[in-house]
Amino acid sequence: MPAYILRRLWQMLPTLLGVVLLVFFLFNWVGGDPAYLLAGKISNPAQIESIRRQLGVDQPVYVQIWIFIQQIATGDFGVSWATNERVAEIFATRLGPSLTVLVPMLVIDTLIALAAAMLVAYLRGSLTDRIVMIGCTVGQSVSILVYIIVLQYLLAYQLGWFPVQGWGAGLAENLLVYSLLPVIVGVLVSIAPDTRLYRSFFLDEIGHDYVRTARAKGMTEMRVMWVHVLRNASIPIITNVMIQLPGLLAGAFLIERFFSIPGIGREVILAVERSDFPVIKAVTVYVAIATMIINLLADLLYKAVDPRVQLK
């Protein structure tokens, strides 16, 4: 096992190098000379020259890439161009609010989607199944923007059940007051695609012989579905949950933006709006690293839920 983990970590290096090159190429070449962006519209050549020297843009390319790699390794991406806040500091303070919303969202969504998918897979072909499936297709086709705009307007602005937006100081307050509506919206958006997906995973399993055997042994339907079928369908389910994780971290930016949650997603949007390259670069690279590590964890989890899996 340790040998396997080490080998996988070793294999991450070329991919990581690729991400570094991609981000570097994107921001330093496609994006044009960052000194001009930083200096603003009206500036003289001397100013530009001094900014170029500060940023290290006047160095040869390989030196610049080396500087970038050093930044990644040390976690020191310098300061934000827009606010002069340290990039590391931005990360440390924004991660908490993001997780406060994302963890409940993911847990609730997965549980509800699993139960709904189990039900419609069990009743496959029935009217309930067809209605739920069509409902999911329609629900999936409405933009996430509409969910946010309408629910925020109805539940918070009109009915006043939730605060329209904002963020408090304590974890309990945030969890019980401010993150409620964002979590509801997030669950509503992701439940339709997840239910469809999990239903297809269950349908793949339901026709197998072991299900018939379990029934023949006189097990209750609950036990057949929730123990036997669920465990056998767990590998694709774990894959799906794990795949969502890194995307959620940065991808919940719409929810964070609408509800003024000071999380990483909102920071990404602000950074894109202000061309704040150090922040975007840092987010991209670190989320890529997180993705690779989560993939590794997913593979290790496969082994845990299914001893037949060979890690090679």
Place this chain on the structure above:
Amino acid sequence: MNVVAEDLPEHGSGFPGPWRLAWRRLRYDRLAMVSLAVVAFFIALMALSWTGWLAADWGREVGVSHAPPGLIGPDAASPAVQHGGAPAGGIQPDDSGVVDPLGEVLARIRSGAAGAADDGGVVDPLAGVLAEIRARAGAAQAGGAMRAATLPFGGDKWGRDVLSKVIKGTETSLFVGLSAALLATFLGTVFGAFAGYHGRRVDDFLNWFYSVFTSVPYLLLILAIAAVLSQKGTVTVVLILGLTGWTGIFRLVRAEYMKHKVREYVQAADAIGASHARRMFVHILPNISHVVLVQLSLHVVLFIKSEVVLSFLGFGVGVDTVSWGSMLNEAQSELLLGKWWQLAAATAAMAVLVTSFSLLTDALRDALDPKLK
């Protein structure tokens, strides 16, 4: 997807080809045929709007500001119209109302450069645009009395017809979705074909490329590229979505090529001296084209949704283009005033198109691959 029907090879004998069989299966699926009709309707709408037959004058301010939906006409409950078209609280652009946002700055720069020979060479970059706006505002004022109090589907803040805007938005969003999907499918198919067919070094390299692209979450990658390009426009959006969205197709096509390259028909093609390129794209590609077609359809939906989000955030199409995303952006503040119709129109158009496209994709998959299920 009409292509499927029209591109059918002519079989003289009674033996139906795979495409004809798939089409026959699709035709028996009533839901699929309805979806196909809806998608065809939207594509026709896009074509008509693009050629200028429909909604060409979406920018004209035909109604009062925030004209409510209804067919009642101007005489109902809106005294403002009889008084010459200036509704209470509405925005009535007139000549003096159009202010050059750069005027003050330019005046200051010019006075600073007064010592120079000419006027400092400072030209107002907005002069042309402003002249156009003023001309249009004048025309609007002349026709001000003609402004309708209600419009069939309502009006926006400037009194523009929401129906025309939805049609124009359909053009933008569907065009972006279709062309980005074509680009992504093309890239994914070509990369996948090379990786799967050649294997070894080529496969290693393209797989590395794939893992680099997939290790950055999709939306984050799109935003990063949007930040860098910082130049808005329909073509930019198509490029962003197409250049980042090929990874899923690559993976599937690669697997198909690995499966097919060892089959007998490919060996037979090798035996009669077909080149690698010919084997890849003339012999194998038609045999996996059903996978590609389903993926193409799937990605249209995905890209339409992404375009809406991008345009909403202001990183998508330019300010002078309507898309469903930019409509939703306006609708957000309108809703607080109780003006729900623009939100409803954009949402309904998008939901109908995307639902039909998704249902059609599912039906296509069933029809093209009957072994599934």
